[in-house]
Amino acid sequence: MDHVAFLRSLPPETRAALTRRPRARGVWHLARHLGAIVVCGGLIGAHAPGWPLLLPVQGVLIVFLFTLEHECTHRTPFASDWLCDAVGHVCGALILNPFLWFRYFHLAHHRWTNLPGDPELDSAKPQTRAQWLWHVSGLPLWGASLRLLARLALGTERPPYLPDRARPRAEREARVLLALLALALGSLAVSPLLLWVWLVPILLGQPVLRLYLLAEHGDCPRVADMFANTRTTFTTGLVRFLAWNMPYHVEHHVFPSVPFDKLPALHGLMRDHLRVTAPGYVAFSRAYLARRR
Template identity: 70%
Template sequence: MGDHVTFLAALPAERKAELTATSDAAGLRRLAQHAALIAGAGGLIAAQVPGWWLLVPLQGIALVFLFTLEHECTHRTPFRSAALNDAVGRVAGTAIFLPFSWFRAFHLAHHRFTNLPGQDPELDSPKPETVGQWLRHVSGLGVWRSQAAVILRLALGRERARYLPPRALPRMRREARAMLGLYALAAASLLWSPLVLWVWLVPLLVGQPFLRLYLLAEHGDCPRVASMFENTRTTFTNRLVRFLAWNMPYHVEHHVFPAVPFHKLPELHRLMRRELRVTAPGYAAFTRTYLARRRVGGRAGGPPGTTDQRPAPPPPRA
């Protein structure tokens, strides 16, 4: 087995061009489906149909997984139009309290230095090393505090993280201030209606733990090395999760070739599946293994053998 650089170098130019072809139609179709799920669940909650409160977790999961859409928009891959990618990314980021311009810089640094201590900004917030830390992490409360602090620092012009290009700071400041203005209007609406609370804010709080569990599988307990075949995990899961996550469970594939849009990742997986070294047979299985290591004193950053190493199953349909 070679490394990810060798794999990419071996792909013919024609195949690379096919894999990286973006499509407004494919992106808009998936966006319409995701938006319909949010609008449908939100509408039923707003109408207070019998048992509406059972829909709050569904609404929350659909909302928090706008993260994966925003993530893809930072790469400008869901749509052919750069302007459309940026507009959709900003709307998604506003919905989940994650400033789009800031997140683009953060995420591109993560791709450049994936899982490398002192360089990957994702490691600035350490992965949980004990069961107690895992519980706090999965609660999502720390995420809300962190994101609120980032928005405020950006709005005040005080955010100076190492991965932020100075020329982009004025745009980030304007974006953060616009977000705060929208949040102020949403808060004011609570004076006459609890709609925003039950359709948006409470679902976000309820849904965040599901996103935390999902994201932890991407790099948790992967070796701190430069090879994308080792520092990232692909998780085999069902079609519904792949739909909500815009095919990002194919995460090794995404890190090896981030220019590939979400709807081409299953095809890239078919080409790459024999190269995969760090995988999990599902999010429940990953979580059980992750916690088991912590109960016996294991630590993150172990060898690839600490994850499921069974042969990859046949690739599912897109």
């Protein structure tokens, strides 16, 4: 059974239950995620004993807001479209990933997953161990993000997936993000606070997100069936919390309109049909590197 046949097999009442957006659970999850960032940032800002050890923790908490921004492109984590968009913009600002541009980038990724036309394929996956180290460092990402913001701000970024009607808004958003970044960097002349609670942490946390994201489609076949071109990774509750249940990635690609809180239920319905899985991110990384000897 491929993913299309699986979707057709779901009764209408099951579809309706799976796609019902959460009213409280999304807000509660957001409060806990942001609360952890505030508490960790507060301890760093107060220079609590051992505060340097909290820098990578703070970084992981912040960069994994990418998974929430990703969910907001689908308008699934909250019952309100307005809240989905507002949270998506804030997450994008914190990780320098413009939300409006990313929405169209990501929708194209879903339409052409692992096939020609998928914009994620424009950034080649690492094929050697040296390339893997460079990729996981996160340094190429930051350079690419700043160049993207500059192209959007200048009006020269015109990918096929960004429609003409959306481009002016995406360009304005990029200009706002660059202005905010300039203000943040300027504030360092007065206080190093943002350096320690934001800039250094996201540099230290990005490698963890790179490892996580590589598992979603890395080394998956380039075919149309979502049961084959996407990987679900079995992991801990903490990782699922940070990633808003996106380790259930096959489930998300098969039925993208299912909110994060119902992906475990969807997994229970399709687990016997999964073809590409990993028993954890360490195991995936080891296998990925073993194929590059």
